[in-house]
Amino acid sequence: MTLRLRVSFPDRPGALGQVARVLGTLGADILQVTVLERETGRAVDDFIVSWPGAPDSAAIRERLLAVPGLRVEGVWSTRESPGSAPDYDLLRHVAADPARAYPTLVDAVPDLVGAEWAVAVSAGGELVHRSWQAPAGLEETGSLVGVKVADLTSLRPSVLAAGPYRLMSLPVPGAALHVVLARTEGPPFHRAEVDRACRVLEIVSVIAASA
Structure with a gap:
């Protein structure tokens, strides 16, 4: 293991x-x-x-x-494979099909920071994209895993906890979306993990805007 x-x-x-x-x-x-x-x-x-x-x-x-x-x-x-470059692989797939930039990001970004799953949430609280690992039944009226969507859509990257989940919420530059990552094992997300995910997200948003 x-x-x-x-x-x-x-x-x-x-x-x-x-x-x-x-x-x-x-x-x-x-x-x-x-x-x-x-x-x-x-x-x-x-x-x-x-x-x-x-x-x-x-x-x-x-x-x-x-x-x-x-x-x-x-x-x-962890699913991480030492020596691999998952961020480069993610960006390559996004560049190959910019129209699907955010679904591709949501599917792949958990492996960059030791998360288990990710979703993209609109400013209005709609679950727009989910990674294949995300559990079923996440949608609740105005909330996600017990956290109000309003608390997940801050203007700056944030980390918080909800029940068994450690969460990271990242605003998408130039889009009314937030990417939310979660894990149940391990400590809260470290700021180095947040910074890495933010850098990748910034590049993906530029590619998406060009589609």
Whole structure:
């Protein structure tokens, strides 16, 4: 199984090596490390690892906490394929058929930021597009997964929680749409994930406007 682990630890020489050694003793094969943050003397990194058998999240957390000063922010399964370039693939498909820019975006963008599904919502609260992974029955009068649509259509990118969901809401430049991404596993979306999704969304909106 492929897992994503998000950890925060003191940004000092050798700390990353300690995390890698603990993962190695647990039998994990580190496939990719992504630096999300280096501020105020701490680092926040995402590890994509290949895990033998069924992972025990509690045991993973317990062993990692042996590293002094480390905090485990999330352990969750991922569809991400290290070494691939899903953002480039998404943009290539959008450029090939600009008329379907937003449906293509909604289907593909979850894999860019470790989300499970995405939808596009109009300013009036209509569910315009949904990814194939999105659960059935999302539509409710004036709300989506228990959150008022008005709270998902802010003028700026936002992150929030609703029940089991961690949500990211992104306004689409030049269109009366918001793209909303969700996951039930893992921590809230990090600002680095929000920034990545926003950059891709900006390019998609330019391509869509040219259709």
